Amino acid sequence: MLPALSSSPRFRSIVSLCFCVFFVISGGGSGETFAEEPTPLVKVLVTYHSRSGNTERMAEAVTEGAKSVPGTEVMLKRVGQVTAEDLFSSDAVVVGSPVYWSNMAGEVKTFFDNWQFKFGVFPEFKMKNKVGAAFATGGQLSSGKEVTMLTILAAMLGNQMIVVSGGGAFGASATTEGDSPGIDNKELADARTLGQRVAEVAKLVRGHSAR
Incomplete structure (x- = not known):
């Protein structure tokens, strides 16, 4: 048969x-x-205010660190250029500021105020469970960089975000004047470390929420 x-x-x-x-x-x-081209797993927004260029250099280093994590898409913008779509489509937000009188710059404070008055994050807590981090630059060794980063993180905590550190206890920072004016390689490396950790944690959070 x-x-x-x-x-x-x-x-x-x-x-x-x-x-x-x-x-x-x-x-x-x-x-x-x-197989289809893989799409980015996480989106990281790095935003900052800078007048002298120092904070901008740190922001670029944070961006490099985040990009080093596979499956990460990074957007780099000044705080005044960020839109509601940029904010809400991101899985993580890293905010940088120079130190003005031991606190964040007014432009950065306005950015956070816009979360409510311009972008309407409340009362739905639209930033809830997104990853947040901070970095700062200051002229002197004890010029208020830690206070500045803590005020940035406090604004994020108030929005029920998940804050992380990296490169330092509260984030990455740089001293721009003194014996070694400008930003040195170690400070730039700390900024890259912060960006990398933010992307890694964002991937973990994104992967857990997708289950």
């Missing part, structure tokens, strides 16, 4: 059809794959 079946035209047609289907699925032996 089996030899007769294998020689029948209908049997040969079925075998040929199965082979063609397998050939197409496997890419025709050409090495091509039909």
Whole structure:
């Protein structure tokens, strides 16, 4: 029975059809794959205010660190350029400021005020469970950089965000004057470390929420 079946035209047609289907699925032996391009798993927004360029350099280093984590898309913008779409579509937000009188710059404070008055994050807490982090630059060693980062993190905590540190106890910081004016390589490395950790934690949070 089996030899007769294998020689029948209908049997040969079925075998040929199965082979063609397998050939197409496997890419025709050409090495091509039909998998779609992977989309970024997480989006990180790095935003800052800078007049002298020091905080901007730190922001660029934070961006580099975040980009080093596979599956991460990073947007770098000044605080005055951020839109509601930028904010709400991000999985993580890293905010940087120079120290003005031991506190964040007025432009950065206005940015946080806009979360409510311009972007309407409350009462739905639209930033809830997004990852947040801070970085700062100041002229002197004890010029208020930690206070500045803490006020940024406090604004994030008030919005029920998940805050993380990296590069330092409260975030990354740089001293821009004194014996070594400007930002040194270690401070830039700390900023990259912060960006990397933010992206890594954002991936963990995004992966957990997708379950």
